[in-house]
Amino acid sequence: MKLILDKWNSQRLVMSNLKEDEIPRVQDIYETSKxxxxxxxxxxxxxxxxxxxxxxxxxxxxxxxxxxxxxxRNKEDQKIIGILSVYHGYPSTDSMYLEFLYIDKDIQKQGFGQEVINQFIEVTASLGYKEIRINVAVKNWPALKFWIKSGFNHASGIYGDHEFSETTYANLELIKAL
Known part of the structure; x- marks a missing residue:
């Protein structure tokens, strides 16, 4: 199984493996996703x-x-602006699971997320994977719109609570075939 490169680029961004000394800064970004x-x-x-x-x-x-x-990271100033985490080979060896993609709340709506996912799709296909899967909260309308617009248009299942209410939750697993 081929793994995503330790470092790869898009037009404006650089994605690279998290280093231990970057954990506090990345946790701060993650905190904006609360x-x-x-x-x-x-x-x-x-x-x-x-x-x-x-x-x-x-x-x-x-x-x-x-x-x-x-x-x-933004190529221009090397500032960390987001987080990407993936799992290679789940639920099958030809599947890439995109576990989390998040751009700092303060700079969303500038096309960075779309840029990451477009390049990620290319990279994942070049590694020989046949699909990318994601899991999105059903109540997360902005994310559902983003992922469907990005071509994740096959639903493989809904997981979680069986009834809708303010205090119940469910996730939709979406797939993009490559």
Missing amino acids: YMNQWDGQSYNPQHIKDCFFKGNLPPSGKLENYRIQTI
Whole structure:
């Protein structure tokens, strides 16, 4: 199984493996995503990025060596503006699971997320993967619109609570065939 490169580029951005000394800065960016907890029912973890760096955010029976967490930097000033984490080979060996993509809340709506995903699709296809999967909270309308616009238009399942309410949550798994 081929793994995503330690460092890769798009037109305006550089994606590279998270380094231990970058954990506090990336955790600060992750903290700006706390508003999403209203959609996914998860509680905020102040150690999430550190946990991902050392243990990964793995699927059932997942292996740390198949997990990557990367920073997203602006080429212009090398400032970290986002986070990308992926798992190679889940649920099948020809699947790439995009576990988390987030651009700092202060600079969203400038096309950075779309730029990352367009390049990520190219990179993933070049590695021989046949699909990319993502998991989106059903209540997260902005993300659903983003991912469907990006070509993730096949739903493979809905997971979570069976009834809708203010306090129930479900996720939609979407697939983009490559």
